[in-house]
Amino acid sequence: MQQDTENFLLFKLKTTFFVTIVIMTLVSCSREVFAESHNLVLSNSQETKIRFIPAQKKPPPKRGGNPSAPEGTGSRGKCFESQDRPPLTIMVGSRNLQLTIDKRPTFWMYTPYDRKEPLSGEFSLQNGDNEVFRTSFKLPTKSGVFSISLPPIAPGLEIGSKYRWYIDINCPMTEVSIEAPTTVSLTGVVKRVNPSSEMTMDLSNAKTPVEKIKVYAKYGVWFNTLTEIAQQRIKKSQDANLKKIWIQLLSQPEVGLEEISQESIIEN
Structure with a gap:
């Protein structure tokens, strides 16, 4: 027992x-x-803290109307303007937003127009008094952020040269107007720069698209910063973190595009 x-x-x-x-x-x-x-969670939180550091630290220009900046960037003319939406807006090419490292960069803008029949337009690129490239295009039939990319047949931008680009949108007559068709225009500047050895190294060490965006933003290369985040948002439209980065970048004082930061991106 x-x-x-x-x-x-x-x-x-x-x-x-x-x-x-x-x-x-x-x-x-x-x-x-x-x-x-x-x-x-901390890592994901840190990914959204991207700061754009412009190479040319100047205040962003006022949108709309005849531009007064020495660069001559901005827009003029009106076409089917709506008080419910922001006006036609350039997203690249103004003071702090001119740099690219690409031979054939992508140009981004916001269109406020919703139409059954798309408006037509022309894009042109000039180097001084010489026209480098010209092409026609159709605007999207809905409002939002869209892009125009230089095709392979277009001459590549030369490093260190400053180019001026123009977009002319054809506005047809309306039923309530007897005036002749008008044109609304956008203009901006693009300059291709050679990436520094530090930037090249940082890009080679970037393991994710968000890390690449951080590098572009750190060195003030806005064309590439905007194109990378826009393309990622198109690929992953439901990604809340990418949307947060987009809104944060556009809302920074150095960028000055907060008014269109909530607008949708239209895939070409």
Whole structure:
């Protein structure tokens, strides 16, 4: 009888010890999982803290109307303007937003027009008094952010040269107007720069698109910053983190595009 009691107590002791070990192991694993999850959240949070640092630190120009900036950037003319939407707006080419490292960059703008029949327009690029490239295009039939890219047949931009680009949109007559068709115009500047050795190294070390965006923003190359984040948003339209980065970048005082930061991006 005494032997049975001792065996029972020994079994109970072993069972208690085993259960204690299991509980401690589970607690330890839970802490590790929590720590990893917490670090992941912090990492994702840090990804959204992207700051655009312009190479030319000047205040952004006022939109609309005849431009008064020495660069001559901005827009003129009106075409089916709506008080419910921001006006036609350039997103590249104004003071702080001129630089690219691409031979054939992408030009971004916001169109406020919703129409069954798309408006036609012309894009031209000039180097001094020489026209480098010209092409016609159709605007999207809905309002939003859209782009025009230089095609492979267009001459590549030369490093260090400053080019002026123009967009002329043809506005047809309306039923309530007897005036002749008018044209609304946008203009801006683009300059191709050679990436520094530090920027080249940072780009080679970038392992994700968001890290690339950080590098472009850090060195003030706005064309590439905007194109990279816009293309990523088109690919991953449901990604809340990318949307947050987009809104944050456009809303910075150095950029001055907060008014259109909530507008949709139209895939070409």
